[in-house]
Amino acid sequence: QKEVEQDPGPLSVPEGAIVSLNCTYSNSAFQYFMWYRQYSRKGPELLMYTYSSGNKEDGRFTAQVDKSSKYISLFIRDSQPSDSATYLCAMSSGYSSASKIIFGSGTRLSIRP
Amino acid sequence: DADVTQTPRNRITKTGKRIMLECSQTKGHDRMYWYRQDPGLGLRLIYYSFDVKDINKGEISDGYSVSRQAQAKFSLSLESAIPNQTALYFCATSDLIVQYFGAGTRLSVL
Numbered sequence A: 001q002k003e004v005e006q007d008p009g010p011l012s013v014p015e016g017a018i019v020s021l022n023c024t025y026s027n028s029a030f031q032y033f034m035w036y037r038q039y040s041r042k043g044p045e046l047l048m049y050t051y052s053s054g055n056k057e058d059g060r061f062t063a064q065v066d067k068s069s070k071y072i073s074l075f076i077r078d079s080q081p082s083d084s085a086t087y088l089c090a091m092s093s094g095y096s097s098a099s100k101i102i103f104g105s106g107t108r109l110s111i112r113p
Numbered sequence B: 001d002a003d004v005t006q007t008p009r010n011r012i013t014k015t016g017k018r019i020m021l022e023c024s025q026t027k028g029h030d031r032m033y034w035y036r037q038d039p040g041l042g043l044r045l046i047y048y049s050f051d052v053k054d055i056n057k058g059e060i061s062d063g064y065s066v067s068r069q070a071q072a073k074f075s076l077s078l079e080s081a082i083p084n085q086t087a088l089y090f091c092a093t094s095d096l097i098v099q100y101f102g103a104g105t106r107l108s109v110l
Helices: none
Strands: A005-008 A010-016 A021-025 A032-038 A045-051 A054-057 A061-067 A072-078 A086-090 A106-112 B004-005 B008-012 B019-025 B031-038 B042-051 B054-057 B062-068 B073-078 B087-094 B100-101 B104-110
Touching: A005 A086, A010 A021, A021 A086, A021 A106, A032 B073, A045 A054, A045 A061, A045 B100, A072 A086, A072 B073, B008 B019, B019 B031, B019 B087, B019 B104, B031 B062, B031 B073, B042 B062, B042 B073, B054 B062, B073 B087
Parallel strands: A010 A106, B008 B104
Antiparallel strands: A005 A021, A021 A072, A032 A045, A032 A086, A054 A061, A061 A072, A086 A106, B004 B019, B019 B073, B031 B042, B031 B087, B042 B054, B062 B073, B087 B100, B087 B104
């Protein structure tokens, strides 16, 4: 079993829809949770970063962490064609030399105009 | 200018050849990483370095080697390239947690 599981999609929704992207994980030591966005032929770029449980909002994006269920989500409101990309979740137990960031395999999202 | 620069952006090579991928960063971070990305497998860590004198193997280091020439430079070598090393390679740097990625090198081994 992978430490981090992410539905690969592809997910296709109409413009303006609310998008929900999710990851599950098995390591209860994870404390730092991130979402990266990767456009075609580009490197991943950080979208959201949260520590421990709870919600974090940034414009149209909301990141949610439920540590009791080992489940994280990214919500995109009023989705735009420019949101079409692959979204990768990532998580880590800390920043010591023994901790590494584990990435999900990514969900490919397409927003239809 | 990009914070993390990878060269070359694309490379085609033949089985058995030695090749080097280079990475430089202007973020001033001590930590640097090399990943490969394959469809359906996500990002897998090859090597990482937390400072100039520190080099560590990741989950898929076999067939690869690295050199940390300076705080800002971290290169990845394939000693004898094989076709299953065909992939997209990313270099990244981080302060503690958040990683900043280069644009990637698309490598094809024929």
